[in-house]
Amino acid sequence: MISYGRQSIDQSDIDAVISVLKSDFLTQGKTIDQFEQSLCQYTTAQYCSVVTNATSALHLACLALDINSDSLVWTSPISFVASSNCALYCGAKIDFIDINLDTHNIDISKLEIKLAATKQQNKKLPDLLIVVHMGGLSVDMAQISELSKLYGFKVVEDASHAIGGAYQSRAIGSCEYSEAAIFSFHPVKIITTGEGGAITTNSASVDKKIKLMRSHGITRDISTMEVDDPWYYEQKLLGFNFRMTDIQAALGLAQMSRLEEFVKRRRYLANYYNEMLKGLPLELPDTQLAKDSSWHLYVVKLVEKKVSRRQLFDFLRSSDIGVNVHYIPIYKQPYYQSMGFTQDYCPNAEDYYRRCISLPLHPGLTEENMYFIVNKIREALN
Numbered sequence: 001m002i003s004y005g006r007q008s009i010d011q012s013d014i015d016a017v018i019s020v021l022k023s024d025f026l027t028q029g030k031t032i033d034q035f036e037q038s039l040c041q042y043t044t045a046q047y048c049s050v051v052t053n054a055t056s057a058l059h060l061a062c063l064a065l066d067i068n069s070d071s072l073v074w075t076s077p078i079s080f081v082a083s084s085n086c087a088l089y090c091g092a093k094i095d096f097i098d099i100n101l102d103t104h105n106i107d108i109s110k111l112e113i114k115l116a117a118t119k120q121q122n123k124k125l126p127d128l129l130i131v132v133h134m135g136g137l138s139v140d141m142a143q144i145s146e147l148s149k150l151y152g153f154k155v156v157e158d159a160s161h162a163i164g165g166a167y168q169s170r171a172i173g174s175c176e177y178s179e180a181a182i183f184s185f186h187p188v189k190i191i192t193t194g195e196g197g198a199i200t201t202n203s204a205s206v207d208k209k210i211k212l213m214r215s216h217g218i219t220r221d222i223s224t225m226e227v228d229d230p231w232y233y234e235q236k237l238l239g240f241n242f243r244m245t246d247i248q249a250a251l252g253l254a255q256m257s258r259l260e261e262f263v264k265r266r267r268y269l270a271n272y273y274n275e276m277l278k279g280l281p282l283e284l285p286d287t288q289l290a291k292d293s294s295w296h297l298y299v300v301k302l303v304e305k306k307v308s309r310r311q312l313f314d315f316l317r318s319s320d321i322g323v324n325v326h327y328i329p330i331y332k333q334p335y336y337q338s339m340g341f342t343q344d345y346c347p348n349a350e351d352y353y354r355r356c357i358s359l360p361l362h363p364g365l366t367e368e369n370m371y372f373i374v375n376k377i378r379e380a381l382n
C-alpha cells in the first residue's frame with residue numbers, strides 16, 4: 001500500500017537516536033534543550049516547549065491561557081478532533097466556525113459575522129480561537145489578529161500540519177499574531193519524533209506555565225521557594241507528565257536539518273499532481289494560493305456525481321493506494337452530537353467533507369508511484 005503520509009528516516013536520523021541511546025540521559029537531558037532551541041531558531045519564536053504530542057501541546061496551551069469551565073473556545077470543524085477536545089479537557093464550551101472552500105481554513109468573513117452577531121445579542125464572546133492551518137496553508141493571521149483585538153479573544157495556532165510553511169515570509173510558528181502555536185511530530189506529519197509535539201510562544205509567562213505543567217507542576221527553581229534543602233522541590237500547580245524523551249528529541253533535531261528538503265519535495269509533488277490531474281472532474285488545490293504551504297496534505301474535491309467519492313476511494317484503495325479523508329467535521333462525531341450541533345451546522349464543511357479525498361503525499365514517493373497513482377485516478381474517473 002502506498003500510504004497517504006509517512007516518515008522519511010535516513011542514516012543521519014538513525015545515528016542521532018543511537019547516540020542518545022549510548023548517552024547518560026534518555027530523558028530530561030540536553031537534547032531536549034537543543035531541539036527546543038532549533039525550533040525557536042527556525043520559527044523565530046522566543047520560547048519553545050516540546051511535549052509528548054500535539055494533543056498534550058494543545059491541552060497545555062489552553063491551560064496556560066487560563067481556559068477553564070467558564071470559557072468559550074471557537075475553532076474550525078475541518079480538523080482532527082484534538083483541535084477541539086483540548087477545550088473540553090479544560091471544561092470549556094466549544095463552538096465551530098465554517099470553513100472557506102478555497103483554503104479549507106476557517107472562513108474569516110463568517111467569523112466576523114458571528115462575532116458581530118454574538119456581541120449584538122449580548123451573548124458570550126469566545127475567550128480563545130484555535131485556528132488550524134489546514135494541510136499547511138496558513139490562515140490569514142493578520143486579519144485574525146485584527147478581530148482578536150476588536151473582540152478581545154486570544155489566538156492559538158494549531159500548526160500540526162504546518163512546520164515548514166510560511167506566512168508573510170515568516171515561518172509558521174513565529175507567533176507574530178498569536179499567543180502560541182502548536183506542532184505535531186506524528187509520523188504522517190512533516191517531521192517526526194515517533195510521537196511528539198511542541199508549543200512556541202513569545203510570552204515568557206505562557207512558556208513558564210507550560211514548562212511547569214508538562215512535568216507535574218513541579219519546580220526545582222530555588223529562586224521561587226523559601227526552603228533551600230538540596231533535595232527540595234515544590235509542586236506549584238496540578239500538572240501532568242507530558243515530557244518528550246531525549247531519544248525522540250534527537251530524532252526531531254536530525255529531522256529539522258532535513259525540513260527544507262522535505263517541504264521542497266512535497267511542493268514538487270503537489271505541482272506534479274496539479275499538472276497531471278488537469279482536465280479531470282476534480283477541484284485541485286490552488287498552488288499559487290498555497291505557494292508557502294508545507295503541503296502536509298494534497299486534497300482534491302470531486303465535482304461530478306458520475307463517480308462517487310466512495311467509488312473513487314474504494315477503487316484507489318483496492319489498487320493499493322492509501323487515500324484518506326481529512327476530515328469528518330468534528331461536530332458530526334457522536335460525542336459532539338449530544339452538544340446539539342444540527343445537520344448542516346457548517347454547510348461548507350459538510351459540502352467539503354462529502355467531496356474531499358487526500359491523495360498520497362510524502363517525500364518518499366517516487367516518480368513511478370506518482371505515475372501509477374495518477375493513472376489509476378484517470379482510470380477511475382473516465
Ligand SMILES: *Cc1c(COP(=O)(O)O)cnc(C)c1O
Nearest residue numbers: 053054055080082160184185186
Ligand atoms: C495530528 C493532529 C493533531 C494531533 O497530533 P498528535 O501529535 O497526534 O497528538 C492535532 N491537530 C491536528 C490538526 C492534527 O492534524
